[in-house]
Amino acid sequence: MSHLIEVFIDTYDLFLNGLWITLKLSAASLFIAFFIGLFFAILKISNIKILEWIADAYIWLVRGTPLIVQIFVLYYGLVEIVLIPMFWAGAAGLAFHSGAYIAEIIRGAIQSIDKGQMEAGRSLGMTTGKTMKRIILPQAFRRAVPSLGNQFIIGIKDSSLVSFIGLQEIFGVASSGGSNNFDYLTYYFIAAIYYLVIVLALTLIVNYIENRMAKSD
Amino acid sequence: MNTNEMIRVEKLNKFFGDLHVLKDIDLKVNESDVVVLVGASGSGKSTLLRCLNFLEIKNDGKIIIDGEQVEKETHDLNKIRERVGMVFQHFNLFPHKTVIENVIEAPTQVKGIAKSKAIQEGKELLDKVGLGDKYDVYPSTLSGGQKQRVAIARALAMKPDVMLFDEPTSALDPELVGEVLATMKELAEEGMTMVVVTHEMGFAREVGDWVVYMHDGKIVEYGHPSELFDNPKEERTKAFLSSIL
Numbered sequence: 527m528s529h530l531i532e533v534f535i536d537t538y539d540l541f542l543n544g545l546w547i548t549l550k551l552s553a554a555s556l557f558i559a560f561f562i563g564l565f566f567a568i569l570k571i572s573n574i575k576i577l578e579w580i581a582d583a584y585i586w587l588v589r590g591t592p593l594i595v596q597i598f599v600l601y602y603g604l605v606e607i608v609l610i611p612m613f614w615a616g617a618a619g620l621a622f623h624s625g626a627y628i629a630e631i632i633r634g635a636i637q638s639i640d641k642g643q644m645e646a647g648r649s650l651g652m653t654t655g656k657t658m659k660r661i662i663l664p665q666a667f668r669r670a671v672p673s674l675g676n677q678f679i680i681g682i683k684d685s686s687l688v689s690f691i692g693l694q695e696i697f698g699v700a701s702s703g704g705s706n707n708f709d710y711l712t713y714y715f716i717a718a719i720y721y722l723v724i725v726l727a728l729t730l731i732v733n734y735i736e737n738r739m740a741k742s743d
Numbered sequence: 744m745n746t747n748e749m750i751r752v753e754k755l756n757k758f759f760g761d762l763h764v765l766k767d768i769d770l771k772v773n774e775s776d777v778v779v780l781v782g783a784s785g786s787g788k789s790t791l792l793r794c795l796n797f798l799e800i801k802n803d804g805k806i807i808i809d810g811e812q813v814e815k816e817t818h819d820l821n822k823i824r825e826r827v828g829m830v831f832q833h834f835n836l837f838p839h840k841t842v843i844e845n846v847i848e849a850p851t852q853v854k855g856i857a858k859s860k861a862i863q864e865g866k867e868l869l870d871k872v873g874l875g876d877k878y879d880v881y882p883s884t885l886s887g888g889q890k891q892r893v894a895i896a897r898a899l900a901m902k903p904d905v906m907l908f909d910e911p912t913s914a915l916d917p918e919l920v921g922e923v924l925a926t927m928k929e930l931a932e933e934g935m936t937m938v939v940v941t942h943e944m945g946f947a948r949e950v951g952d953w954v955v956y957m958h959d960g961k962i963v964e965y966g967h968p969s970e971l972f973d974n975p976k977e978e979r980t981k982a983f984l985s986s987i988l
Contacts, residue, residue, distance in 0.1 A: 645798055646835035650849035650901060651825035660852065664839050 533712050534719075537703060544699035545720055551613065551695055552682045555620035559681065560674075562621060563628025568658075570633045581629065588626035594687050596623055601691045616688035624681045631677060635670035636662060668739050675732030679725050686721075696720050747774040748810070749905055749936045750795060755804035757790055764790050766960040768804070772905070775934040779947040779968075782957035783983065788940045791957070792907050795938065796827040809904060825853060828898030832910040834890040836882040836897070842869065843878040846897045854901070861900070868896040872926050888919030892926050899930075906930065908939040924950075944987065948972055956980050 569581040588596070597619035604610050604618065639662050647657030667674075689698035696717050704713035750772040757765035764787045772778050780788040793799040794806065797813070797820045806813050813823055837845050846865035850856040856864075869875055872892040882890055891911055898906060908927065912920040924946050931937055931950050941947065947954050948968045956964045956971065956979075964971060964980045975981045 640833075640835070642831060642833055642835035643837065646831065646837070648821075649796055649798060649824055649827075649829040649831075650898070651821045651853045652849060653821055656852060660848070661837055665837075668839065 534716050540699050544696040547695040548685055551617055551685045554617040556678050556681050558621035559624035559628050562625030563632050566629035567632035585626045588623055593623050616693050627677050631670050631673045635666035639665050749774045751807040753805040756802050758802050764960050774936050776952045777931045777937045777950055778953045779951035780940045780955050786957040787960040788957045789909050792909050792940050796824050796829050825901055826904045828903035829907045830894050830898055830911050832913050834894045836890055838882055841879050842893050846900050850900050868899050872896050887915045888922045891923045905936045910940050
């Protein structure tokens with residue numbers, strides 16, 4: 527225990543760098559993933575067959591392959607075409623992955639909204655698009671908050687996989703620290719503590735948002 | 744008495760898949776008329792109402808609104824719906840918006856009316872339906888009757904030429920039916936053109952100018968309330984009336 531605390535204090539600055547990269551990576555990838563998800567969710571409910579197929583194909587591709595394979599293919603594929611910083615290659619891979627799950631969450635939330643809401647909007651002369659934006663989506667997002675929060679937590683933990691393309695985020699720092707000092711268990715244990723703290727903070731934020739929304743309902 | 748023709752329906756047919764739900768419907772609604780559609784559930788009266796503001800699209804026939812034959816191919820249906828207000832059985836208020844926000848949503852978003860003006864007009868409408876103290880609450884805090892009166896105010900905010908009511912009191916507790924019917928009666932007395940689907944025969948008799956009895960997708964009988972209720976000509980109508988009165 528005292529050894530753990532000692533190493534924790536000694537590696538403080540290294541891990542804070544890693545933490546910072548994990549946070550930036552998660553924020554960037556989940557931000558992009560949200561819009562990818564929204565886009566494909568709308569394709570899926572468009573009632574236009576070809577658009578639904580495109581969305582189905584994307585979701586099938588993401589769900590049918592491991593994240594680590596997606597990250598490697600995207601990373602090695604992307605560097606063939608464009609010179610892209612490692613950070614953005616990793617963020618793109620994570621966003622591509624989370625986007626599919628977020629698409630399904632948003633689609634489900636939209637479809638759970640009573641059909642009468644769309645009819646009410648249309649009967650007042652509002653277009654489908656405007657009713658979607660002003661009436662359906664705000665209600666769907668509220669309903670999706672718990673599932674989205676859960677997906678964001680998964681996204682943060684999944685970001686550890688980009689260490690395999692060389693990013694020194696929390697898991698990357700732990701891997702190199704562990705092998706340099708031949709002290710794997712201590713370093714991975716410390717990595718776990720950092721992840722737990724991030725996830726705890728995000729959980730509290732999601733709970734706070736849920737409570738606030740419950741009040742206005 | 745004004746006799747401008749507001750709605751005319753000719754040989755209207757509507758199918759849901761193989762199911763023939765409206766069969767050669769002819770209907771005329773003059774300005775300031777209150778036309779009440781009655782009939783058993785499944786007779787097609789709600790579908791007819793929903794065809795009038797194009798929430799359902801007819802398969803065949805003509806719908807003429809204020810002298811203009813409306814087709815989905817040639818008309819912007821949103822523009823038509825601005826003039827044909829609708830009140831639903833289940834209110835369909837926007838739960839994430841306050842009462843006044845519900846009322847001003849369409850005027851500000853569709854007609855582009857300034858928010859301050861929309862709020863002022865919206866408050867007047869809410870005062871009129873007796874909800875002057877409920878501007879800023881959310882719909883979930885209201886009773887069913889209050890919700891339906893907000894829904895009426897929301898539809899009126901677009902200043903429609905016609906109001907359609909699709910079983911406006913069917914989802915209400917019995918003691919709340921009266922307040923909604925009173926609001927509708929007031930509206931009728933002000934000269935609003937109304938088409939009402941309802942099971943409230945007392946309302947049909949008292950407020951209706953015309954009563955239309957529908958059965959199995961067809962209009963069986965059509966007449967003034969006194970004729971239709973007291974002197975029905977068709978056997979079907981007699982059977983229906985004796986089953987409900």
